[in-house]
Amino acid sequence: MSVSLTENAANQIKKQLEKRGKGIGLKLGVKKSGCSGYAYALDYADALAENDVVFENFGVKIIVQQTDLPVIDGIEVDYRREGINAAFQFNNPNVKATCGCGESFSV
Numbered sequence: 001m002s003v004s005l006t007e008n009a010a011n012q013i014k015k016q017l018e019k020r021g022k023g024i025g026l027k028l029g030v031k032k033s034g035c036s037g038y039a040y041a042l043d044y045a046d047a048l049a050e051n052d053v054v055f056e057n058f059g060v061k062i063i064v065q066q067t068d069l070p071v072i073d074g075i076e077v078d079y080r081r082e083g084i085n086a087a088f089q090f091n092n093p094n095v096k097a098t099c100g101c102g103e104s105f106s107v
Helices: 007-020 066-072
Strands: 003-005 025-033 037-045 052-057 060-065 075-082 085-091
Touching (some): 003 060, 007 025, 007 037, 007 060, 025 066, 052 066
Parallel strands (some): 003 075
Antiparallel strands (some): 025 037, 075 085
16 A cells, blocks of 8 residues: 655645644545545645554655545646645546546546
């Protein structure tokens, strides 16, 4: 099982955690949503839960619930700036299809 960050994503998460003033890392998960089935859920993590798995890249922790791992195993989280837009990008090898609006995916 693996979940990874690019250096750009790690730097952005560090900045956001510093600005927030607390947190141990980024919580990455999935929720049932949209027309394709799943959507990514991002949040700050202030503590670990019993079923959390921790991955670390570039000094930044990514926390994932054990139950979400089969859907996002192998994912790489990137942070890209395109023109005036900047956002996290998810490179998930498990995705079979995405919806037209890009908000949800199926595995």
